Amino acid sequence: MKIAVFGATSAIAQAACRIWAGRGAEFLLAGRSADRLEAVKGDLTVHGAQTVVVCCCDLSDTSRHAEIIEQGERAIGPFDLVLIAYGTLPDQALAETDFLQAQNAINTNFLSVVSLLTELAKRMETRHSGTLAVISSVAGDRGRQSNYVYGAAKGGLSIYLAGLRNRLFHKGVKVLTIKPGFVDTPMTAAIKKGPLFVKPAVLGAGIVRAVDRGSDVAYLPWFWMPIMWIIRSIPEGVFKRMRL
Amino acid sequence: MDDYQSWGRYPQVTQSVLGFNWRGDKLPTLSGKSILAQGFCRSYGDSCLNENNVVLSTRALDRMIAFDPASGVLRCESGVSLEQILNLAVPQGWFLPVTPGTKFVSVGGAIANDVHGKNHHRAGTFGRHVRAFELLRSDGSRRVCSERSDGGLYAATIGGLGLTGVITWAEIQLRPILNPFIEMESIKFRSLEEFFQISADSDRNFEYTVAWLDCVSSGSAFGRGIFMRGNHSRSENDKTRKIPGRQKLVVPLDFPAWALNRLSVKAFNTLYYGKQVAREKKSSVYYDPFFYPLDAVLQWNRIYGKNGLVQFQCVVPVQGGHQAIREILATIVASGQASFLAVLKEFGAISSPGILSFPRPGVTLCLDFAMRGERTLALLQRLDQMVAQAGGAMYPAKDALMRAENFKSYYPRWAEFAEYVDSQISSSFWRRVSR
Numbered sequence A: 001m002k003i004a005v006f007g008a009t010s011a012i013a014q015a016a017c018r019i020w021a022g023r024g025a026e027f028l029l030a031g032r033s034a035d036r037l038e039a040v041k042g043d044l045t046v047h048g049a050q051t052v053v054v055c056c057c058d059l060s061d062t063s064r065h066a067e068i069i070e071q072g073e074r075a076i077g078p079f080d081l082v083l084i085a086y087g088t089l090p091d092q093a094l095a096e097t098d099f100l101q102a103q104n105a106i107n108t109n110f111l112s113v114v115s116l117l118t119e120l121a122k123r124m125e126t127r128h129s130g131t132l133a134v135i136s137s138v139a140g141d142r143g144r145q146s147n148y149v150y151g152a153a154k155g156g157l158s159i160y161l162a163g164l165r166n167r168l169f170h171k172g173v174k175v176l177t178i179k180p181g182f183v184d185t186p187m188t189a190a191i192k193k194g195p196l197f198v199k200p201a202v203l204g205a206g207i208v209r210a211v212d213r214g215s216d217v218a219y220l221p222w223f224w225m226p227i228m229w230i231i232r233s234i235p236e237g238v239f240k241r242m243r244l
Numbered sequence B: 001m002d003d004y005q006s007w008g009r010y011p012q013v014t015q016s017v018l019g020f021n022w023r024g025d026k027l028p029t030l031s032g033k034s035i036l037a038q039g040f041c042r043s044y045g046d047s048c049l050n051e052n053n054v055v056l057s058t059r060a061l062d063r064m065i066a067f068d069p070a071s072g073v074l075r076c077e078s079g080v081s082l083e084q085i086l087n088l089a090v091p092q093g094w095f096l097p098v099t100p101g102t103k104f105v106s107v108g109g110a111i112a113n114d115v116h117g118k119n120h121h122r123a124g125t126f127g128r129h130v131r132a133f134e135l136l137r138s139d140g141s142r143r144v145c146s147e148r149s150d151g152g153l154y155a156a157t158i159g160g161l162g163l164t165g166v167i168t169w170a171e172i173q174l175r176p177i178l179n180p181f182i183e184m185e186s187i188k189f190r191s192l193e194e195f196f197q198i199s200a201d202s203d204r205n206f207e208y209t210v211a212w213l214d215c216v217s218s219g220s221a222f223g224r225g226i227f228m229r230g231n232h233s234r235s236e237n238d239k240t241r242k243i244p245g246r247q248k249l250v251v252p253l254d255f256p257a258w259a260l261n262r263l264s265v266k267a268f269n270t271l272y273y274g275k276q277v278a279r280e281k282k283s284s285v286y287y288d289p290f291f292y293p294l295d296a297v298l299q300w301n302r303i304y305g306k307n308g309l310v311q312f313q314c315v316v317p318v319q320g321g322h323q324a325i326r327e328i329l330a331t332i333v334a335s336g337q338a339s340f341l342a343v344l345k346e347f348g349a350i351s352s353p354g355i356l357s358f359p360r361p362g363v364t365l366c367l368d369f370a371m372r373g374e375r376t377l378a379l380l381q382r383l384d385q386m387v388a389q390a391g392g393a394m395y396p397a398k399d400a401l402m403r404a405e406n407f408k409s410y411y412p413r414w415a416e417f418a419e420y421v422d423s424q425i426s427s428s429f430w431r432r433v434s435r
């Protein structure tokens, strides 16, 4: 299996890739730090990856996306599976008063992903095969005062993915929306860990399972599905009074 | 509940936690605060804690770097767990050269406590199998230490309690196995004399030896237990034998304090000893239940409730006779405070490379005490004194209250070691024993 990973240094992505490496996958790893990509490459190679090609780039810069994908497919062959995992968690308080903060968060978490997906969808569509697995978030299911800038970017992404899935279904291409809850990764280092936090390995196994099953939307761990169902069902008049 | 406290949950401290996630990262610079690398917090007392200061968690530093299945040499980051190593190496015919009683410890933690296992008499400590490691110091320097290069720092870091720098990666020599099964025997013994007899008989022919000891019963049952010994299976048939699946249990909450009382512990000991009817029993088992029986119950430390537990592990010499260990055991039995997890083993004579390593020739006894305040502390202080008088040593990985002066007698080379301690690194344990 040929797998392209955008944001390959993400803790969640690494956990999933380890499992695919054990199955002898071939990888294109894209991320913005050469040292870190090398560290991930070494790990996946020991775990059984056949080939690992790295590509060092800032993924929020959309101007290079087409070229990166072109070169990546030339290096390892047409992608069977793409995992888009990069993201940033902005400081909500700063983003409330400084538009630039909000803009950057929305650009990285939403717009730049749309750019990658546009290019990837074109290619997979003509091949009538492939899976696009993209990490969104439960935070995108409803806007909350503590996290709505990030939530809006992920919410926009989830809606975009639903539409893309609808379109590509008819072309034989699968689109998987991954919605993690709380995961103990560098991104959440500053957040106090409650009982709902899980280790990246749990997410990795969940992503691999969802891809294997050909799922459309995967809440990970599963218990976030009923939790988010309840959160979405609260009437807005009540919800706006809550402190969430 | 992952709150970066130690396994015994005593003492509990306030400290900040930062992640050390990539081996190329710099150490954080903090004004006026010290740092301490922290692995999986499987140390019981305060050696992995840094009260009012900072711990650097290595849990995301868990990548493999290189593995040569022909020679069994593995290079990995220091936050890699022994479980990860087993998952990678066992299917390729390799095993840990030394393993403690849980696989949920990091390579960095295994080096920093120079851990030992059931094969100490054969293989010595974990540190003996560490060919090299990289040490990141607070001045920003990175040194690759081995016996040959930077030998002083190498010897100080093995068993060095995290105080000499942060280990970023290490290279370990694994040992070959034919299959993942262990041929084991268990033998009941009725007294300490019998234990020493069986132990002496077993050391020659068995790679792994350890005993479970009843620390509750007195009178004619004093010193009884079950001796377990084993070897890696050499049977060709075991290569294709089915690997048993294992169910994991989790203790989701702290048990109430009354759940473990004298009666329940006594009942456990009687049942456990009585469970094996025959004096000798042979079986062939998968490595996991043989080495890691407790790992089947995740977070078992919560059985002790929110007050936690304190562990006690000492080693005392046996050349002059068994009087010291007998008296220590008698004191424990008389206190009525022991719990059901007590382990007895004879260490061998293979010396450790570490300046501060704990294992040394003698017999080691290890057990838990539910933390019941003053009377538990008083008992442990008394035991600490007895160990010091016997010319033995207590194990920092399991300790929350050895006296500073006793530490210095247990580890006579401590001043030589102190020369290697990084000026920006400290721990609750170190402040307690080095004052």
Ligand SMILES: Cc1cc2nc3c(=O)[nH]c(=O)nc-3n(C[C@H](O)[C@H](O)[C@H](O)COP(=O)(O)OP(=O)(O)OC[C@H]3O[C@@H](n4cnc5c(N)ncnc54)[C@H](O)[C@@H]3O)c2cc1C
Pocket (backbone or CB within 6 Å): B007, B036, B037, B038, B039, B040, B041, B042, B043, B044, B047, B048, B058, B078, B079, B099, B100, B101, B102, B104, B105, B106, B107, B108, B109, B110, B112, B113, B114, B115, B116, B117, B160, B161, B162, B163, B165, B166, B167, B168, B294, B397, B427
């Ligand atoms: C059920 C159980 C059974 C056990 N059985 C045994 C046994 O049979 N034999 C034995 O010897 N021990 C045993 N132990 C103790 C355990 O093996 C040690 O405490 C081990 O060091 C824990 O490793 P850790 O990764 O949890 O490290 P921690 O407990 O988090 O830290 C231990 C020490 O390692 C240092 N450290 C961690 N990472 C680094 C790094 N990257 N660089 C520098 N320093 C670092 C810390 O500063 C600290 O001093 C047992 C523990 C349990 C819970």
Ligand SMILES: NC(=O)c1ccc[n+]([C@@H]2O[C@H](COP(=O)([O-])OP(=O)(O)OC[C@H]3O[C@@H](n4cnc5c(N)ncnc54)[C@H](OP(=O)(O)O)[C@@H]3O)[C@@H](O)[C@H]2O)c1
Pocket (backbone or CB within 6 Å): A007, A008, A009, A010, A011, A012, A013, A031, A032, A033, A036, A057, A058, A059, A060, A061, A085, A086, A087, A088, A108, A135, A136, A137, A138, A179, A180, A181, A182, A183, A184, A185, A186, A187, A188
């Ligand atoms: N952790 C959670 O609780 C949680 C919950 C829901 C959703 N998610 C989502 O899960 C995904 C993975 O996050 P994680 O939890 O694994 O955190 P992580 O380990 O911090 O991963 C985030 C990754 O994104 C990369 N990145 C950020 N901006 C980039 C850019 N412009 N170009 C290239 N790479 C960039 C980072 O690269 P560097 O290593 O170079 O910094 C980092 O590897 C993210 O999309 C996140 O939003 C996480």
